Amino acid sequence: MKIIGVTGRMVLDSRGVPTVEATVRCEKGSATAAVPAGTSTGRHEAKELRDGDERWNGQGVKKAVSHVNVEIAHAVQGMDAADQTAVDAKLLELDASKKPGLGANALLAVSVATFLAAARGKRKEPWRLLDEDAKRLPVPMLNLINGGAHARNGLEVQECMVVPLGFDTFSEALRAATETYHALGGILEERNLGTAVGLEGGFSPQIENHHEALDLLVQAIERAKYRPGEQIGLALDVAATELYNEGAYKLTGHTMTAEQLAIEYESLLQQYPLVSVEDPFAEDDWDGWRTTPDRVRTGRIADDLTVTDAKRIERAAGSGATGVIIKPNQNGTLTGANAAVSAARQSGLTVVASHRSGETTDGWIADLAVGWGAEFVKAGAPARGERVAKYNRLLAIEQAFGSQAVYPGPKLLAEGGTDA
Numbered sequence: 498m499k500i501i502g503v504t505g506r507m508v509l510d511s512r513g514v515p516t517v518e519a520t521v522r523c524e525k526g527s528a529t530a531a532v533p534a535g536t537s538t539g540r541h542e543a544k545e546l547r548d549g550d551e552r553w554n555g556q557g558v559k560k561a562v563s564h565v566n567v568e569i570a571h572a573v574q575g576m577d578a579a580d581q582t583a584v585d586a587k588l589l590e591l592d593a594s595k596k597p598g599l600g601a602n603a604l605l606a607v608s609v610a611t612f613l614a615a616a617r618g619k620r621k622e623p624w625r626l627l628d629e630d631a632k633r634l635p636v637p638m639l640n641l642i643n644g645g646a647h648a649r650n651g652l653e654v655q656e657c658m659v660v661p662l663g664f665d666t667f668s669e670a671l672r673a674a675t676e677t678y679h680a681l682g683g684i685l686e687e688r689n690l691g692t693a694v695g696l697e698g699g700f701s702p703q704i705e706n707h708h709e710a711l712d713l714l715v716q717a718i719e720r721a722k723y724r725p726g727e728q729i730g731l732a733l734d735v736a737a738t739e740l741y742n743e744g745a746y747k748l749t750g751h752t753m754t755a756e757q758l759a760i761e762y763e764s765l766l767q768q769y770p771l772v773s774v775e776d777p778f779a780e781d782d783w784d785g786w787r788t789t790p791d792r793v794r795t796g797r798i799a800d801d802l803t804v805t806d807a808k809r810i811e812r813a814a815g816s817g818a819t820g821v822i823i824k825p826n827q828n829g830t831l832t833g834a835n836a837a838v839s840a841a842r843q844s845g846l847t848v849v850a851s852h853r854s855g856e857t858t859d860g861w862i863a864d865l866a867v868g869w870g871a872e873f874v875k876a877g878a879p880a881r882g883e884r885v886a887k888y889n890r891l892l893a894i895e896q897a898f899g900s901q902a903v904y905p906g907p908k909l910l911a912e913g914g915t916d917a
């Protein structure tokens with residue numbers, strides 16, 4: 498599985514923004530991986546390298562690509578692609594040796610391509626390299642209404658999702674959520690609210706607040722002939738860092754303390770079947786997070802707070818989080834993301850494998866979700882190529898599992914949704 502060459506190139510992500518793709522060629526097989534990017538990124542994420550010049554509005558990745566083609570290619574040549582830990586350690590060593598670093602986008606492209614090349618060389622499905630005996634599919638959290646930094650409407654909450662828990666198989670769950678998506682489109686059309694979509698493929702209707710969004714989701718679930726709460730739950734990604742400024746949150750025209758925001762979540766929980774709230778508080782508002790357990794009695798998922806970092810995840814577990822988002826590009830290497838998953842497991846946290854708002858048509862996050870045994874996966878709406886690539890990959894994995902496939906939705910529902 499000796500690495501004989503590494504090539505990097507620029508490709509476009511789903512937002513029309515440059516990103517890094519790398520091909521790792523081995524004696525026994527080669528593979529290519531492209532890196533996604535966030536729009537509402539956390540301050541503590543591993544830094545991607547952008548050119549910052551006049552091309553591509555400063556978003557070019559010429560330097561990051563050159564780091565793949567020169568420094569990284571040179572350093573990993575001759576290494577064993579099957580030794581992911583050693584390759585990732587080498588990437589981090591190189592990164593540290595250079596100011597301002599090679600870029601997490603350069604590192605992750607090579608890290609994931611190495612993983613996929615090793616799987617090819619071993620003639621195994623990629624998820625098998627993480628867990629040879631995996632049989633569990635994740636429950637999808639589908640972002641049907643986009644707001645915040647992901648849309649140009651008045652909705653401040655970034656993601657309003659449906660979570661099809663009450664089904665026996667992944668494919669039935671995906672069907673129910675997709676039928677709900679179409680029912681929602683019909684409702685929006687009838688009410689002239691607009692059927693334009695946001696960055697993650699969900700609708701971005703002209704609505705004013707998250708109450709309207711949640712009402713629309715409940716109505717869409719019912720129109721699709723499913724039972725809200727019993728079969729399909731709801732979830733929010735508030736991305737509260739985006740609402741936070743100088744110690745206060747701003748939501749629907751009100752300036753609030755963390756406590757007042759928690760009271761808002763408490764009242765939402767009484768009205769809607771919310772199985773989780775992601776980033777209910779800002780990325781450094783540890784105090785705000787600590788107030789959540791009493792008021793926010795549902796899954797409390799950390800994303801910007803934890804940024805796929807094992808240490809921050811351990812701290813979050815002691816600060817009221819019940820689950821974490823895992824995004825490999827927040828970390829920079831697959832080994833680092835694996836360590837974040839282990840930290841979550843050791844702390845008893847639920848794992849939500851996640852895409853980014855700037856995606857490619859790669860499906861590897863689906864393999865990682867299965868290999869990690871993630872309870873949930875976030876991959877956007879069930880529409881648009883870069884989103885369905887992930888769901889379609891999960892359909893193929895489910896088929897390969899055959900009668901042994903496990904869909905954890907009903908069990909998680911019985912245990913209280915995403916509340917670990």
Ligand code: 2PG
Nearest residue numbers: 535536537538852853854
């Ligand atoms: C999030 C993500 C993905 P972004 O906040 O969870 O849905 O958005 O990639 O823009 O950070």
Ligand code: MG
Nearest residue numbers: 734775776800
């Ligand atoms: Mg998030």
